[in-house]
Amino acid sequence: MKTLILASASPRRREILKQVGIDFTVIPSTKEEVITKQEPKDAVMELALQKAEDVAGRADGDCMVIGADTVVAMEGSILGKPEDKDDAARMLRMLSGSRHQVYTGVACICGEKKHVFYEETSVFFYPVSEDEIRCYIETGEPMDKAGAYGIQGRAARFIRGIEGDYYNVVGFPVARFLQVLKKWDEQSSRI
């Protein structure tokens, strides 16, 4: 298999790839994230590709660069990382007692070849009180996460259920990625 380079500073993405036994190196993208697309699925694919292209431009040799981006979508709004505590509280109030979608876009670049896809997971929140929101924000956990929560952390207490891939919510739809990789390798071996 080719050398994989993960173009991400996210510790979650690193852990998920390690968990399934993939060898990779990390070169975080330094590109500023600029969303120009309205649809969340288009936005995450756009950002994932920007991150992968940024690092692919600096990487050398026979490698595959992987970029990813995660957002929360709720009633036509795209929620990225909160700007501050008030913004985190605003997001958590929106998510309380209802259903939202989490989108992660993944871009794979190997030389001239590119593949970009997205995965969608629905997440259902129990009602969350103002006190719970305040206490949760005080832990600091929401601040570096899309939608201001971490399903894998203390926010587990707010989650009624999910439909779709759990790892997609945490930032990397690893099983889907491995399916893409399998097809990619089959096609390469036919050339």
Ligand SMILES: Cc1cn([C@H]2C[C@H](O)[C@@H](COP(=O)(O)OP(=O)(O)OP(=O)(O)O)O2)c(=O)[nH]c1=O
């Ligand atoms: C919804 C949700 C998001 N997240 C995280 C996944 C992503 O790391 C983060 C969204 O920010 P991203 O901009 O997708 O990623 P990042 O800034 O962490 O890393 P990089 O840009 O270098 O790739 O939110 C969780 O960890 N748990 C959750 O439940």
